[in-house]
Amino acid sequence: MKKKFWLFPLLVCILMLTGCGKSLSDQSVLKNVKQSNTITWGVKGDVKLFGLIDVRDGQQKGFDVDMAKAITKHILGPKGRAEFVTTTSQSRVPLLKNGNVDAVIATMTITPERKKVISFSNSYFDAGQSLLVPKSSKIKSIKDLAGKTVIGVVGSNSVDNVRKVAPKAKIIELQDYAQAMNALKSGQGDALTTDNGILFGLAVQNPSYEVRGGTFTVEPYGVAVNKGQTGFTKAVDKAVLEMQHSGEYNRLIKKWFGDVPGFNYKELYRR
Amino acid sequence: MSMIEFHDVQKYYGHFHALHDINLEIDEGETVVLIGPSGSGKSTLVRTVNGLESIQKGQLIVNGHDLSDPKTNLNILRSDVGMVFQHFNLYKNKDVLENIMLAPRIVSHIPEEENKKQAMELLEMVGLEKWAHNMPSQISGGQKQRVAIARTLAMKPKLILYDEPTSALDPEMIDDVLQVIKKVTSESGMTSLIVTHEMGFAKEVANRVIFMDQGQIVEDDDSSTFFKQPKTVRAQQFLSKIISH
Amino acid sequence: MINIFTKFSSQLLVGLGWTVLSSVIALFFSLIIGTVFAILEVLPNKVARVIGRAYVEILRNIPLLVITMFFYLVIPKYVIKIDGFTAGTIGLTLYTSAFIAETIRSGIQSVSGGQMEGARSTGMTYWQAMRYIILPQAFKIVIPPLGNQFVNLVKNSSVLAFVAGFDLMYQANSIASTTFDTINSYLVVGILYLIITMPLSYYMQHLEKKLA
Ligand SMILES: Nc1ncnc2c1ncn2[C@@H]1O[C@H](COP(=O)(O)OP(=O)(O)OP(=O)(O)O)[C@@H](O)[C@H]1O
Ligand SMILES: [Mg+2]
Numbered sequence: 001m002k003k004k005f006w007l008f009p010l011l012v013c014i015l016m017l018t019g020c021g022k023s024l025s026d027q028s029v030l031k032n033v034k035q036s037n038t039i040t041w042g043v044k045g046d047v048k049l050f051g052l053i054d055v056r057d058g059q060q061k062g063f064d065v066d067m068a069k070a071i072t073k074h075i076l077g078p079k080g081r082a083e084f085v086t087t088t089s090q091s092r093v094p095l096l097k098n099g100n101v102d103a104v105i106a107t108m109t110i111t112p113e114r115k116k117v118i119s120f121s122n123s124y125f126d127a128g129q130s131l132l133v134p135k136s137s138k139i140k141s142i143k144d145l146a147g148k149t150v151i152g153v154v155g156s157n158s159v160d161n162v163r164k165v166a167p168k169a170k171i172i173e174l175q176d177y178a179q180a181m182n183a184l185k186s187g188q189g190d191a192l193t194t195d196n197g198i199l200f201g202l203a204v205q206n207p208s209y210e211v212r213g214g215t216f217t218v219e220p221y222g223v224a225v226n227k228g229q230t231g232f233t234k235a236v237d238k239a240v241l242e243m244q245h246s247g248e249y250n251r252l253i254k255k256w257f258g259d260v261p262g263f264n265y266k267e268l269y270r271r
Numbered sequence: 272m273s274m275i276e277f278h279d280v281q282k283y284y285g286h287f288h289a290l291h292d293i294n295l296e297i298d299e300g301e302t303v304v305l306i307g308p309s310g311s312g313k314s315t316l317v318r319t320v321n322g323l324e325s326i327q328k329g330q331l332i333v334n335g336h337d338l339s340d341p342k343t344n345l346n347i348l349r350s351d352v353g354m355v356f357q358h359f360n361l362y363k364n365k366d367v368l369e370n371i372m373l374a375p376r377i378v379s380h381i382p383e384e385e386n387k388k389q390a391m392e393l394l395e396m397v398g399l400e401k402w403a404h405n406m407p408s409q410i411s412g413g414q415k416q417r418v419a420i421a422r423t424l425a426m427k428p429k430l431i432l433y434d435e436p437t438s439a440l441d442p443e444m445i446d447d448v449l450q451v452i453k454k455v456t457s458e459s460g461m462t463s464l465i466v467t468h469e470m471g472f473a474k475e476v477a478n479r480v481i482f483m484d485q486g487q488i489v490e491d492d493d494s495s496t497f498f499k500q501p502k503t504v505r506a507q508q509f510l511s512k513i514i515s516h
Numbered sequence: 517m518i519n520i521f522t523k524f525s526s527q528l529l530v531g532l533g534w535t536v537l538s539s540v541i542a543l544f545f546s547l548i549i550g551t552v553f554a555i556l557e558v559l560p561n562k563v564a565r566v567i568g569r570a571y572v573e574i575l576r577n578i579p580l581l582v583i584t585m586f587f588y589l590v591i592p593k594y595v596i597k598i599d600g601f602t603a604g605t606i607g608l609t610l611y612t613s614a615f616i617a618e619t620i621r622s623g624i625q626s627v628s629g630g631q632m633e634g635a636r637s638t639g640m641t642y643w644q645a646m647r648y649i650i651l652p653q654a655f656k657i658v659i660p661p662l663g664n665q666f667v668n669l670v671k672n673s674s675v676l677a678f679v680a681g682f683d684l685m686y687q688a689n690s691i692a693s694t695t696f697d698t699i700n701s702y703l704v705v706g707i708l709y710l711i712i713t714m715p716l717s718y719y720m721q722h723l724e725k726k727l728a
Contacts, residue, residue: 090689090692090693093693093696093698094692094696094698114696117696118696154693155689172600173680173689174679175678175689183588183589183679185589186588186589186592186593187592187597188588188589188592188599323633323636345636346641349636349637349639350639356630356633356634358630360630360631360633360634361634362631362634362648363631363653364652364653365648365649373638373640373648374635377648378638378644419634422638426638426639
């Protein structure tokens, strides 16, 4: 039993050392992906329209996923391969920093706090935060949230945004969007908040819920890469621009957002 | 007045027929010794008397309670029928004094002071007043059995059942325990049913001897007749084996 | 690591508070419920035994997270509104009570049958014999395994994080995702868990020695 006393500090030391080690993320990603002819992308697996695992074939599908495939071809050429790793709002940054993925394209808003630890490409999609409520709900907009419980997802910036615009709302954070939606359905909260694109996806799956009150923030989505990977960031920016010029970008917008009720997809078009 | 009445009692353990057609009457105040070879059903018979074992057929009446009737309250019966076990069964989590005082307190609701006085008197009677605050694990087997007897007496039973009270004891401790039992049976006028292999002791205390074999009562006689000339061959063989030891 | 602790100390203390509160509540009630079902399992009545057995087998063979999600998502929809903390604590209590029942049952059964017979033959009822003779001895025997269950309980309380129960793990997730310093965030709460569990396990060992 006595042994435990020295075991404890030892454990702490080991954990601290692992926290300070140098990782793969310091090598040039652009060089690596060209060598292996493969880009490993972190994408969402539970967000309809952006990155959702199709239970029939186990493949991630959505706008983010198609963007990633297209960007891969633009950077590596027609033979380039895109591989996907499912991430959550919470795990995407650690996975990127650890070098498990080369880049993250997972409904990730470009924010100043995030820019302190990782780098972003230019925005490839302009979302805005909104609210999802039951159709019977009295909540009309962000102004009606005082004293209500708002559900968000751990690691997404939408929770912080609500804290700023509706300080009197009670906020609970769940692990992912599926759980957040379940919690909303069970009455654990009055509204679910995140980016409208994601909310529209949820509304498509759950017809008795709707997106209300317009957007109260601007959420430009960016491709996240590790700090210092300017070569790779520039390659991504160039690829997105090429897609916009060729109309490939707008075709993907129409493919994924063309059928969403109440959503004018043409607003998202870029030239 | 009879204390125990067996009428055509049958006891089964599953398919095993442990007691055959038991018919037996024991009167108040009698001291009966029950003997017989190992496995003959002595323990089983004694344990049916306070309902530790159930019977499957026949009628069994103890101290006016009908044990063949499932509605009979065994707790009331048992508060008048004490039992002393081969392995003492003292409460391991209670000291000697508490072992004696517990049942009078929570079963008969005797006032605490009176209860304690009685317990100390009983301990004195069995010669263990100095050990009142020891735990059962700190005293010898012979002492444990004397505490167990005191515990039984504290409930002022009308009948005491002893199931081989000295079989688990080292030889030098047996006498102390037998002395106590003798004192209890002679002084109190209580009814006693005693299973034992101690023939000398049996001769001394018993007014009646029952010999069992293979789940049946083979002989039932007064003590002096039985030990002088047992009627059956089985009893003769049994006695000669035991005495030659 | 120190940075995280100083910068988020109030958030961490809140988490510590909820974790301790949930653990204390769950410990108290799982001990009671576990004892009740342990007794059901050793009762002479066959129906009682079947009920006791079924309770234990069902609850200890379902993941804690599933039980908790049931109380978080299903119960509020059909029965009564309960929040994440309550749902998590109920899940934790029931889950742990199954293991405690199993532990105490084995404790009761390891007290020799002679103890019960000794007590019953003085006229005590079954329940008096249980209360004064059997259970005190059984509890003493099961203190070490019970201590393990209690430590497991504290660690398992991290299930609250999945239902927004504001516990240490929830705060760790939240801190990790705002600072992106995942390793140090979890390291800090790991140490905070140790601060709860180590004294608990030393106390159980002390209790074991004291009662031996
Ligand atoms: N609980 C039980 N289940 C099944 N069979 C039993 C049980 N108890 C006793 N028996 C059987 O019943 C028979 C009588 O047993 P019992 O203990 O009454 O004998 P006994 O005369 O007291 O013997 P001993 O002198 O060895 O104590 C034996 O064959 C024994 O194996
Ligand atoms: Mg016997």
